[in-house]
Amino acid sequence: MNNRLLGVIDATTYHKGLDELTLHRSLAAVPFAGRYRLIDFILSNMVNSGIESVAIFPKYQYRSLMDHLGSGKNWDLDRKRDGLFFFPSPMIDSSNSGIGSFNHFVANIDYFYRSSQDYALIANCYTVCNIDFSPVLQRHIQSGCDITSIQQLNQPLEMYLVKKDLLIDMIQTRRQTGYTCISDIMADIHQPYTICHYEYKGEAVTIDSVQSYFQASMELLTPDVWRNLFLRDFPIYTKVKDEPPTRYLNGCEVKNSIVANGCQIEGKVENSIIARGVKVGKNTIVRNCVIMQKCEIQEGCVLDSVILDKDVKVEEGTYLTGTQSVPFVVKKGSIQGALMNS
Known part of the structure; x- marks a missing residue:
């Protein structure tokens, strides 16, 4: 079913609380857990869920991010059809920090028009988790939702599932509606869409400050946290480096x-x-x-x-x-x- 799902990773976010770690790299490229980068988690979640086309929208200091991901080979995304795409932000509306910026998407609207998938999953790059998006898509279709927000303990994880045609319409009508991103829609109690929520019950942590980064890193040393995040059937992939053992x-x-x-x-x-x-x-x-x-x-x-x-x-x-x-x-x-x- 997930060949109907398009992956979109918003890597334009900047958190002031992470200044010390993002001076020379984007938030998506911040190292985590010894051998991974933050983006490895959401990207691996998408690939493990059967998503074959992923678009990454970077903005700040993204050279190291592109070097890390390369052609997408380590995530099986180096394909002749679909695969991994980079769409650097044209720096339009740089003050907007909401997830799923329509001004960033419109500069590459052809990508959405040409994609064969029916639905789009829009996610941030800084939530560490291991989610199977298959049941999320199934619930979204069965419930007839316009937008499904993935949450944990009633707190949004800033991951949204929407029909691709509706997303294109949101992008094209952004000036008339005043909505600049998906986050704007979710924050408006008078928005006209049918909003659903999917409760994720696994491990998830949002990295938005040095303190949250350090705490999440230390919690990885707890065996239960490690086992619930690094699942055998849903591995987290990263750039392979041929180095000797320690x-x-x-x-x-x-x-x-x-x-x-x-x-x-x-x-x-x-x-x-x-x-x-x-x-x-x-x-x-x-x-x-x-x-x-x-x-x-x-x-x-x-x-x-x-x-x-x-x-x-x-x-x-x-x-x-x-x-x-x-x-x-x-x-x-x-x-x-x-x-x-x-």
Whole structure:
């Protein structure tokens, strides 16, 4: 049934609370869970649900996002027919931040006209979840809804299912109606459409601040949360990198942590998420931290409640400490030294 469903990912959103992690990348490309990006979750959900055509509408700093997704091969979207499409925002109405901006869609309206699918699923790029959209489409058709909003505990997840022809009409009549996006329609109690709600009961978290990002990362270390998010029959796909296994050297100690491949661990790692290619030196303690790709933490360091963005170097003997509610964030490619923090 889902060959009738078109996937649309709105990657134009900007959250001020994530400034420290989105300075050099779009929100969709923020690393998560050691080896994934935020967009991997909604994109994998769509592919696992049988969606064969996905359009991504990026806006800010999207070079790293395009590099990550490439042709869509890792999601089986490198196709001669349908597949993965990029439609960068023309920066029209840059003040609008609602999901499903009609001004962004109208610049590529031909995509919707030429698509053979009958329905469109419009979703944000920053909700971490694992949803099967098949029952959502079935419920939408059976109920005769104009718009189905997916929600959890009566809170919207900003994912909307709508008939494609109706979506095109919404786009074309946006100036007459005053609706600039799907979110505008949902917020108007006088809107003329039949709105339905689909309650999702699985794991879902919205990443809209450094605090929510850090909390969601730490919750992944709970086995039940991990198992409910990373389902065997609905895997989360990501860009494949051919890297060697992680080396655990003599004297190292790793507890309750997620460690990706290509790392070298000599010190102590506890309650942390370690991404690909990270080096942790001797007599170093990394506790309650999120360490992104290719960071180097030299000997004799102590890190507690810290987020290291990619390619950060922490020099020998450095102490970095944050809290669970306010983690200490080190920007991408920077150097942290003991003398700098004394």
